[in-house]
Amino acid sequence: MAVIGAGPAGLMAAEVLSAAGWRVDVYDAMPSVGRKFLMAGKGGMNLTHSEPAEPFVARYGKRADAVGRWLRRFSADDVRSWAHRLGVDTFVGTSGRVFPLDMKAAPLLRAWLSRLRAAGVRLHVRHRWLGWDENACAGPDDLRFATSAGERRVRARAVVLTLGGASWPQLGSDAAWVPSLREHGVSVAPLIPANAGFEADWTPHMRERFAGHPVKPVTMTLPDGTTRQGEFVISEHGIEGSLVYALCAPIRDAIHANGSTQVHLDLLPDWTPARVATEVSRARGSRSMASHLQSRLGIAGVKAALLRECLPRETFDDPAALALGIKRLPLTLLRTRPIAEAISTAGGVSLEALDDALMVKTVPGVFCAGEMLDWEAPTGGYLLTACFASACVAGDGAAAYLAARVTPDARPAATAR
Numbered sequence: 001m002a003v004i005g006a007g008p009a010g011l012m013a014a015e016v017l018s019a020a021g022w023r024v025d026v027y028d029a030m031p032s033v034g035r036k037f038l039m040a041g042k043g044g045m046n047l048t049h050s051e052p053a054e055p056f057v058a059r060y061g062k063r064a065d066a067v068g069r070w071l072r073r074f075s076a077d078d079v080r081s082w083a084h085r086l087g088v089d090t091f092v093g094t095s096g097r098v099f100p101l102d103m104k105a106a107p108l109l110r111a112w113l114s115r116l117r118a119a120g121v122r123l124h125v126r127h128r129w130l131g132w133d134e135n136a137c138a139g140p141d142d143l144r145f146a147t148s149a150g151e152r153r154v155r156a157r158a159v160v161l162t163l164g165g166a167s168w169p170q171l172g173s174d175a176a177w178v179p180s181l182r183e184h185g186v187s188v189a190p191l192i193p194a195n196a197g198f199e200a201d202w203t204p205h206m207r208e209r210f211a212g213h214p215v216k217p218v219t220m221t222l223p224d225g226t227t228r229q230g231e232f233v234i235s236e237h238g239i240e241g242s243l244v245y246a247l248c249a250p251i252r253d254a255i256h257a258n259g260s261t262q263v264h265l266d267l268l269p270d271w272t273p274a275r276v277a278t279e280v281s282r283a284r285g286s287r288s289m290a291s292h293l294q295s296r297l298g299i300a301g302v303k304a305a306l307l308r309e310c311l312p313r314e315t316f317d318d319p320a321a322l323a324l325g326i327k328r329l330p331l332t333l334l335r336t337r338p339i340a341e342a343i344s345t346a347g348g349v350s351l352e353a354l355d356d357a358l359m360v361k362t363v364p365g366v367f368c369a370g371e372m373l374d375w376e377a378p379t380g381g382y383l384l385t386a387c388f389a390s391a392c393v394a395g396d397g398a399a400a401y402l403a404a405r406v407t408p409d410a411r412p413a414a415t416a417r
Contacts, residue, residue: 001017001025001156001158001402002025002027002143002156002158002160003024003025003026003027003159003160004026004129004143004161004162005026005162005163005370005372006027006033006034006123006125007033007035007162007164007172007173007370008037008384008388009371009387009388009390010026010162010370010391011026011034011112012387012388013391013392014026014395015121016392016395016399017160017398018116018120020395020399020403022402023122024120024121025121025124025154025156026121027124027127027145028123028126028127028172029127029128030125030126031126033109034113035172036168036171036172038109041104041108044099045099045100045104045108046097046098046379046381047079047080047083047381048079048080048097048098048385049097049380049385050076050092050096053071056382057071059380060376060386061249063374063375063376066351066375067377067386067389067390069393070393071385071389073389073396074385074388074389074392076098079098079381079385080098082388083100083108086111086112088100088108088111089101097380126147126148127145127147127152128146128147128176129143129145129163129177129180130144130151131177131179131180133153143156157406158365158366158367158398158401158402159366159367159398160367160394160395160398161177161367161368162368162372162391163176164370164371164372165191165344165345165348165371165372166339166340166345167193167194167340167342167344167345169340173345175345178191181349184362185363186350186353186360186362186363187352187353188349188350188374189347189349189350189374191339191347191348192252192339192346193252193336193338193339193345193346194249194252194342194344194346194377195245195248195342195343195344195379195383196248196337196339196341196342197237197239197241197244197341198240198251198255198333198334198335198337199237199333199335200237200238200334201334202237206305206309209305213233213234213301213302214232214233214234214241214302215231215232215233215234215267215306216230217229217230217231218231218232218243218265219265220244220247220263220264220265220266221328222247222250222254222263224250226250228247230242230246232244237337238333238334239331245378246378246379246380247263248378251263251333251336255334260332260335262330262332262333263330263333265328265329266326266327267307276297277319277323279296280292280297280319280323284296293307306331307322307325307326307329310330343379344371344383348373348375349368350374351373351374351375355397356397357393357397357398357401358390358394359394359401364401365398365401368394369387369391369393369394369395370387370390371383371387373390
């Protein structure tokens with residue numbers, strides 16, 4: 001049994017298959033496994049989210065029904081139980097996100113790999129999958145890998161592909177698998193950025209003075225009326241951060257449809273419009289407008305810079321227009337940042353090309369899981385949870401596929417030729 005890709009989905013598929021009694025070989029192109037998993041843990045390893053099941057599933061948007069089925073196999077609660085069995089305690093943060101007690105990914109990964117090795121799972125690094133033998137039909141057998149010692153051929157009775165999307169290619173997710181699957185008739189939707197930043201036409205002053213500054217609290221409203229409160233960060237190119245990622249899909253789609261889009265920011269979401277208008281209209285005497293806004297409304301620094309950046313100069317001479325701008329500041333977003341910078345990707349293997357066990361309908365014995373599938377989710381633990389859940393479904397499917405074709409006393413690992 002072969003698993004190709006040693007990220008969270010690949011390792012979880014290997015765990016499920018090993019627990020079912022199958023010997024498993026895991027192959028990965030990188031020199032070590034779980035690199036993106038470790039990178040995600042640098043700011044605190046967000047494993048999952050504690051919100052109730054119904055709103056949790058709704059986070060997956062257009063793919064909520066499909067992902068919801070995966071989550072019935074392996075839920076957010078199951079993620080926490082799994083971590084606890086590895087000896088890693090978890091806690092719920094103030095935002096509802098779930099973290100390991102020490103906030104780190106490395107101890108969790110070490111414990112996980114130790115358990116997998118103890119179960120007989122074999123890890124093969126520096127094995128870049130090249131697809132199938134050109135003289136063979138696509139299938140689990142006749143797998144080709146590029147290694148430091150030259151090309152290696154592997155035969156397996158079933159394979160789970162967990163090859164990731166196209167974000168952070170330096171960590172292994174480079175979408176090199178797309179042509180091979182398409183050549184064998186597998187429908188793959190174009191990979192596009194998800195949980196990504198957006199570009200704005202900042203002045204040099206804004207870029208040089210405020211890149212890296214957080215904007216909080218703030219409310220962002222999209223053209224369709226969708227509104228969400230949170231915080232984001234000014235970048236050299238535009239905006240990024242948690243609030244932007246939460247609204248990434250509709251912003252990205254609006255830019256794709258229209259060439260650009262305009263969002264509106266409420267810089268004082270806890271103030272009523274009437275209160276803002278009253279404070280802006282108070283006499284300021286000899287004070288500058290900047291001093292007036294700071295003393296009466298607490299607007300200074302990056303929020304004051306945003307007002308200057310996004311409003312016409314004459315607005316500052318009109319208290320009513322300025323009050324409106326503070327509560328509904330227009331910001332034009334021009335482009336999505338490149339896919340290589342995105343936290344994750346949308347697009348990938350079409351779910352319609354797979355059966356309920358995540359086996360490719362046209363290629364029996366080949367299963368797909370994780371971020372290489374066509375779904376997306378915001379940050380907050382939703383990405384990792386669905387990767388785990390899809391891997392459990394694919395692992396179950398591969399185990400059932402093997403059980404129907406191999407006698408219990410002949411459960412082989414993948415074999416090299």
